[in-house]
């Protein structure tokens with residue numbers, strides 16, 4: 001069982017269905033007036049976290065203050081971090097500020113983004129399998145494919161994300177005179193809960209990333225430092241280059257030349273594109289870049305700035321004269337040939353519990369679902385605790401709910417709901 005990256009705090013949840021209504025994979029139910037997440041259906045998009053007015057949905061990121069327990073902390077910022085601050089603060093200053101608020105060092109992940117864009121181009125050139133290839137850099141998209149579109153798993157690009165490549169490059173550069181200990185802790189500064197590293201998913205005892213802190217948690221300490229404690233830089237830092245574009249949709253393909261590729265963002269748009277890929281409508285396309293969040297990671301669930309202001313900041317940064325050091329092509333080719341960009345484990349299909357394993361079972365389940373569905377009014381009121389009548393019928397067919405959850409079939413359930421939501425009866429009923 002995977003460890004969850006989101007949790008719902010029952011003491012904060014009022015059960016009023018904001019999350020139930022928005023979840024794109026029908027992974028939430030209301031039980032006893034409280035929302036619960038069905039882990040096996042959740043793709044970790046974080047939309048429930050974004051809509052909850054009571055902050056009852058919490059990511060399982062590290063608490064920033066707790067990082068002090070780690071002896072040597074290296075910050076690994078997602079490129080979207082740099083679009084969060086007022087325009088006067090450059091990425092270089094933000095990186096420097098990280099070293100003042102509790103990190104010993106910060107790596108320039110945007111450089112690794114450029115390396116991975118280059119590796120992507122190489123991979124597309126060599127690839128001869130079914131098309132299109134699908135980007136694997138948004139973990140929500142990967143999880144969605146694992147659960148709902150397993151036939152597309154082999155089309156996922158088998159390249160590591162820039163954060164992993166950046167940390168591995170840092171480890172390999174470790175010189176004898178380096179102050180950095182070999183067992184430093186790399187902490188990802190994340191725009192989304194889906195990127196929280198899991199001890200139960202790869203990495204074994206020595207995961208590349210030791211943990212993740214949400215950009216939202218870091219924002220105030222960083223801004224306070226930037227506003228009030230201007231200081232000389234502690235170490236020389238090269239200006240950032242085109243890798244910053246990874247913070248928005250379209251950013252991964254900056255190195256592509258001549259390939260036919262498209263991008264899409266927003267979980268509902270992603271679902272539409274995956275349906276089209278599955279039905280063969282995009283088979284002439286070389287590459288499809290997909291992001292769960294609208295516009296890319298700059299609108300991740302754990303960022304601070306609104307999408308338009310963050311996008312504006314990113315455009316300003318992209319217009320700067322890009323001064324990043326040129327790519328070391330010889331080294332990149334060597335790394336590529338050594339397989340340093342390639343993932344060690346490809347994702348596998350994930351079948352939610354209760355998935356039919358043979359045809360007879362599938363037919364029986366379908367009959368049970370249709371039978372249950374015929375009993376429900378199909379008005380999708382949500383009072384049963386499922387997002388819609390069809391999902392309740394599916395739950396009934398899987399043995400995970402009863403027909404009586406529907407208030408039209410059990411008036412007692414309606415009374416229970418009145419008590420839970422503290423609805424006063426009409427005067428004549430009191």
Ligand code: SF4
Nearest residue numbers: 023042043045046048
């Ligand atoms: S993270 Fe996304 S998929 Fe998971 S429960 Fe929340 S809205 Fe649903």
Ligand code: SF4
Nearest residue numbers: 138192292293297300
């Ligand atoms: S688009 Fe980016 S921020 Fe959003 S879920 Fe995917 S990786 Fe996370």
